[in-house]
Amino acid sequence: MGHSIIAFIIVLGILVFFHELGHFLLARYYGVGVVTFSLGFGPKIYKKNVGLTEYCISLIPLGGYVKMVGEEPGEPIRFEDIDISFSQKPLFQKAMIVAAGPLFNFILAFLLFYFIALFSGLYVIKPVVGKVAEDTPAHVAGIQSGDTITGVHGEPVTSWEDMVNLIGNSNGDPLELLVAREGREFTVMVTPEEKIVKNLFGEDKKKYMIGIAAKGDILHIPLNPFQAVGEAVKRTWQISHLTILSVVKIVQGTVPADTLGGPIMIAQMAGEQAKAGVASLSFFIAMLSVNLGIINLFPIPVLDGGHLLFFAIEGITGITANESIREKANQIGIALLVALMVFVFYNDIIRIFNGG
Incomplete structure (x- = not known):
C-alpha cells in the first residue's frame, strides 16, 4: 500500500x-x-x-x-x-x-x-497464423497454421494489426493474400465474411474476417528519432x-x-x-x-x-x-x-x- x-x-x-x-x-x-x-x-x-x-x-x-x-x-x-x-x-x-x-x-x-x-x-505481433477455424474463408483457401501473411492485395504486411486492418477494410471484396510457408511464397484468394463482434465498449459491430488467429510471435522494431516522433504523435x-x-x-x-x-x-x-x-x-x-x-x-x-x-x-x-x-x-x-x-x-x- x-x-x-x-x-x-x-x-x-x-x-x-x-x-x-x-x-x-x-x-x-x-x-x-x-x-x-x-x-x-x-x-x-x-x-x-x-x-x-x-x-x-x-x-x-x-x-x-x-x-x-x-x-x-x-x-x-x-x-x-x-x-x-x-x-x-x-x-x-x-x-x-x-x-x-x-x-x-x-x-x-x-x-x-x-x-x-x-x-x-515497437513490439508488434507477427502476421503468423496460429489457428485456422474450419469452414472459414482461410480454411477454404488452404491457409495453414504456421503460415506468414506477408501481403494483402498488393499491400505489404509487417504486423498482425496491419493484416487485420487491411482485411477489415475490404468491404467483403475478394482479396489476394501473399503467404510464406517453409521458405516459399505463393498467393491465395480469399473473400472475407461479415461477422458481428464486440468492440472495446461491448457494442456489436460488423467486421470482415477470414477465420484465423495469431500465433503470438513478437517482432521488435527499433525506431530512429524521426520515426519516434511519428509514433509519439x-x-x-x-x-x-x-x-x-x-x-x-x-x-x-x-x-x-x-x-x-x-x-x-x-x-x-x-x-x-x-x-x-x-x-x-x-x-x-x-x-x-x-x-x-x-x-x-x-x-x-x-x-x-x-x-x-x-x-x-x-x-x-x-x-x-x-x-x-x-x-x-x-x-x-x-x-x-x-x-x-x-x-x-x-x-x-x-x-x-x-x-x-
Whole structure:
C-alpha cells in the first residue's frame, strides 16, 4: 500500500507540475505577475519566495494552482500592478494562458511516448497464423497454421494489426493474400465474411474476417528519432480519441458509470505500473496526462474549459460576463466536481470491497 501511495504522489506531482507550468510560463511570457505556484492544495508544508512569486508544496496532493495578479474578476489591483495584471491583458493572451495548462499535458504525453518509442522501439505481433477455424474463408483457401501473411492485395504486411486492418477494410471484396510457408511464397484468394463482434465498449459491430488467429510471435522494431516522433504523435492521438470516445459512451450509457475510477484506483494502478518498470510507469503517466488535458478542456466553470468558454462568448459578443454570473457559474462547477469526486471515491471503495 505504501508503495502505491508513493507512486501515486509521484505520478500526480508530475501531471500537476506540467499542467501548472503551462499556465506559469505563458503568464510570464505575456508579462502577467504570478503570486503563487503551488503543487497541492491546503496548508503549505514548504515555500520559497523568488521575486514576486511564492513557490510552494501544499499538504493535499490532489491538484495544484497558479495564482496570478488580477486573476479574479473584481479583484482590486494596485496602480503599480496594472501592467502585470491578468485581467488587463488582451482576450487572446488570457485565453492562451488558460489553454496552456491542458496543452502542456499533451506535450508531456508526447514527450513520454517519444522517449518510450525511441529507447524501446515497437513490439508488434507477427502476421503468423496460429489457428485456422474450419469452414472459414482461410480454411477454404488452404491457409495453414504456421503460415506468414506477408501481403494483402498488393499491400505489404509487417504486423498482425496491419493484416487485420487491411482485411477489415475490404468491404467483403475478394482479396489476394501473399503467404510464406517453409521458405516459399505463393498467393491465395480469399473473400472475407461479415461477422458481428464486440468492440472495446461491448457494442456489436460488423467486421470482415477470414477465420484465423495469431500465433503470438513478437517482432521488435527499433525506431530512429524521426520515426519516434511519428509514433509519439500517433499514440497521443489514439489515446486522445479513445478518451473522448469513452466519455461519449459513458454519457450515452453504453459504458457503465461505475467503471469510472478515482484517486484510489489511480494509486493502485500507479503502484502496479511502477513495479512493472520505468517504461510501463511512463506510459501510464502519458495516458493520464492526456486524460487530464481533455478533462480540463470540458466547458465546466472552474475548469480551464469553462474559462475558455467565457472568453469565447466575450470574443463573439463583445460582452464580458459580470462578476455575479461568473461567481454563480463557479459555484455550479465546484458542486459538479465535488459530486463527481464523491462518486468516483464511492466506485473505488465498492471496487475494493468486491475484490477489484
